[in-house]
Amino acid sequence: MKRSYRHWALFLIVVIIVPCQQAVTQGKKPNIVILATGGTIAGAAATGTQSAYTSGAVTIDAMVNAVPGIKDLANIKGEQIANVGSQDMSFDIMLKVAKRINELLPTNDVDGIVITHGTDTMEETAYFLNLVVKSDKPVVLVGSMRPSTAVSADGPLNLYNAVAVAGDPRAKGRGVLVIMNDHIHAAHSLTKTSTTDVQTFLSPLRGLVGVVSYGKSDFYNTPPWKHTTASEFDVAQVTKLPRVDIIFADVDMSPDLIDASAANGAKGIVIAGVGNGNMNKVSVDAAARAVKKGVVVVRSSRVPTGLVGRNVELNDDELGFVASDELNPQKSRILLSLVLLKPRPASEIQQIFTTY
Numbered sequence: 001m002k003r004s005y006r007h008w009a010l011f012l013i014v015v016i017i018v019p020c021q022q023a024v025t026q027g028k029k030p031n032i033v034i035l036a037t038g039g040t041i042a043g044a045a046a047t048g049t050q051s052a053y054t055s056g057a058v059t060i061d062a063m064v065n066a067v068p069g070i071k072d073l074a075n076i077k078g079e080q081i082a083n084v085g086s087q088d089m090s091f092d093i094m095l096k097v098a099k100r101i102n103e104l105l106p107t108n109d110v111d112g113i114v115i116t117h118g119t120d121t122m123e124e125t126a127y128f129l130n131l132v133v134k135s136d137k138p139v140v141l142v143g144s145m146r147p148s149t150a151v152s153a154d155g156p157l158n159l160y161n162a163v164a165v166a167g168d169p170r171a172k173g174r175g176v177l178v179i180m181n182d183h184i185h186a187a188h189s190l191t192k193t194s195t196t197d198v199q200t201f202l203s204p205l206r207g208l209v210g211v212v213s214y215g216k217s218d219f220y221n222t223p224p225w226k227h228t229t230a231s232e233f234d235v236a237q238v239t240k241l242p243r244v245d246i247i248f249a250d251v252d253m254s255p256d257l258i259d260a261s262a263a264n265g266a267k268g269i270v271i272a273g274v275g276n277g278n279m280n281k282v283s284v285d286a287a288a289r290a291v292k293k294g295v296v297v298v299r300s301s302r303v304p305t306g307l308v309g310r311n312v313e314l315n316d317d318e319l320g321f322v323a324s325d326e327l328n329p330q331k332s333r334i335l336l337s338l339v340l341l342k343p344r345p346a347s348e349i350q351q352i353f354t355t356y
């Protein structure tokens with residue numbers, strides 16, 4: 001009697017309970033959509049050991065199929081939005097990606113988004129999406145430094161980690177994230193620091209949001225900036241962004257580029273200033289002339305870390321300039337392009353630069 005009871009218990013566990021639990025676990029797999037845009041992660045070379053390669057040569061389906069175990073992490077759907085090296089990323093493609101995310105995330109069938117992207121301009125797309133995505137579900141950008149055909153390609157594990165983070169409820173509400181080389185960065189803080197090193201992205205001022213190793217994540221930081229659901233920027237009806245130019249400051253710089261930018265229709269100019277957002281006297285005069293014509297001038301810095309403060313060596317109040325705070329020139333340009341979608345006083349723009 002006792003023996004047959006044991007048999008029944010075993011039967012119950014093996015035939016009924018275990019398969020049920022597996023089904024429940026499988027049912028709980030998050031649904032992730034990968035939006036592919038190209039980059040080195042989709043790049044291919046003729047051999048595994050050469051530096052020359054073509055970005056954006058491999059499709060999203062081929063990339064997913066090349067990552068063992070990735071389908072155990074999530075139910076994955078891929079969509080090819082573009083297939084370019086990110087030097088050719090454009091506001092048109094960025095708007096397309098943003099609009100697609102804002103269509104997908106409100107539905108119950110999508111738990112998170114991964115975007116494959118070249119690393120050259122990844123920080124710009126990440127920051128743009130951070131400002132215009134209207135959901136707190138995870139949105140994760142991922143790339144690689146080595147093409148898919150390279151010896152020790154870094155793309156497959158980066159993609160595996162990105163899918164794991166996008167399906168992790170703990171990634172919710174932290175804004176758009178970037179996963180590279182086991183690190184989880186916030187869109188506001190990361191920047192590309194090496195042309196070739198796999199450890200290219202750093203978040204020098206704010207540190208990492210967390211780490212992810214073979215799909216296991218640890219989160220220890222939430223970015224303090226306004227983003228996604230708290231952001232006022234909305235691109236639902238936007239098809240074109242206003243022109244904003246970046247002008248690089250250096251020794252004995254000519255003011256002509258600032259004048260030319262204003263004369264050629266720029267609505268905003270970001271100065272990649274020396275030091276704390278500085279430029280020589282003739283350029284300050286040119287920038288002040290641009291402000292008088294209605295152009296918004298933001299002082300950022302060509303220095304990789306540190307913030308640009310208001311009224312430090314220049315009187316921004318008198319000159320009508322905006323200080324970029326922690327934003328580097330390329331992210332200042334993204335924010336300013338969105339800010340200029342509607343007219344605003346300089347004081348409001350300054351406030352936006354310190355809160356986003």
Ligand code: GLU
Pocket residue numbers: 038039040041055084085086087117118119120121143144145146
């Ligand atoms: N120029 C390429 C791109 O941005 C290479 C950089 C990369 O993806 O790592 O797509």
